[in-house]
Amino acid sequence: MMVYVDSRTRDIANMPRGGPDASWLDRRLQTNRLEYLDRDDVDDLKRKVMDSLDRAGRRRRIGIHEKCARMALHEVAEVPRPKILELGAGLGGLSRKLLEKHSTAEVTITDIEPAFVAGMAAGDLGRHPRATVRAMDATEIDAPEGYYDLAIFALSLHHLPPELAVRVFAAGTRAAKKLLIVDLPRPPAPLHMVLLGVVLPLVTISPLQHDGFISSLRAYSPSALRELGRHADPSINVEFRTRRGLGPTVAVASRGQYQTSGS
Numbered sequence: 592m593m594v595y596v597d598s599r600t601r602d603i604a605n606m607p608r609g610g611p612d613a614s615w616l617d618r619r620l621q622t623n624r625l626e627y628l629d630r631d632d633v634d635d636l637k638r639k640v641m642d643s644l645d646r647a648g649r650r651r652r653i654g655i656h657e658k659c660a661r662m663a664l665h666e667v668a669e670v671p672r673p674k675i676l677e678l679g680a681g682l683g684g685l686s687r688k689l690l691e692k693h694s695t696a697e698v699t700i701t702d703i704e705p706a707f708v709a710g711m712a713a714g715d716l717g718r719h720p721r722a723t724v725r726a727m728d729a730t731e732i733d734a735p736e737g738y739y740d741l742a743i744f745a746l747s748l749h750h751l752p753p754e755l756a757v758r759v760f761a762a763g764t765r766a767a768k769k770l771l772i773v774d775l776p777r778p779p780a781p782l783h784m785v786l787l788g789v790v791l792p793l794v795t796i797s798p799l800q801h802d803g804f805i806s807s808l809r810a811y812s813p814s815a816l817r818e819l820g821r822h823a824d825p826s827i828n829v830e831f832r833t834r835r836g837l838g839p840t841v842a843v844a845s846r847g848q849y850q851t852s853g854s
């Protein structure tokens with residue numbers, strides 16, 4: 592049987608994580624290897640990674656949940672009662688912060704992993720009057736067009752290969768006026784190599800470092816994120832809220848009709 596593969600899909604599937612203009616070295620610093628979090632045969636390790644990630648997220652000095660919540664609320668500062676969708680929420684630490692920090696925001700908290708969704712639904716988030724917990728695939732968001740003021744996908748996009756990441760841009764900017772992507776940085780290749788060398792000895796000892804090492808190799812560069820958005824729809828604009836460095840990459844994608852100058 593002949594299978595028709597759209598040439599745009601094929602091209603994007605082969606795009607390096609460093610983007611179409613990635614250097615020779617950058618193209619070698621990537622992998623298709625799965626993290627424990629992506630596997631269905633290692634529930635115990637998966638849980639360990641998620642617990643460590645959530646602990647780090649809640650820590651006062653690292654506090655990625657707090658940082659993400661501030662960035663998310665900044666994007667909806669003008670909306671009195673914002674509707675926010677969290678995709679790939681894991682254990683829900685970011686959504687919990689959003690609900691704490693904003694007294695009227697309505698937050699839909701989702702993940703593709705049934706065990707994480709069940710855990711959130713059974714806890715405080717499941718009982719919160721302004722929260723809805725449910726399973727959702729970030730590549731197939733079932734909500735009317737523009738229903739959410741903001742969708743946020745934190746520390747998760749790198750889990751998806753380019754052909755699925757494109758779908759997150761398409762679905763996220765359709766269901767929400769803005770799609771906020773926060774993810775691991777992709778440092779310039781020589782520095783990236785040094786950093787990977789530092790972490791390598793730890794990957795067999797720590798499940799979190801194992802997944803962190805692979806995540807780093809799968810992180811998308813700013814030019815790759817721009818290309819993913821363009822491929823999803825040429826009307827999608829991707830803006831960066833941070834400069835390229837060692838901190839997280841923070842990008843906001845939106846479609847023409849929702850773009851506001853200086854947002």
Ligand SMILES: C[S@@+](CC[C@H](N)C(=O)[O-])C[C@H]1O[C@@H](n2cnc3c(N)ncnc32)[C@H](O)[C@@H]1O
Nearest residue numbers: 679680681702703704727728729745746747750
């Ligand atoms: C590294 S965790 C980050 C969790 C959380 N956002 C945080 O910052 O703690 C990645 C999450 O993405 C979820 N995920 C992976 N693929 C997904 C998809 N297609 N749709 C929704 N969630 C997905 C995983 O189940 C996991 O919970």
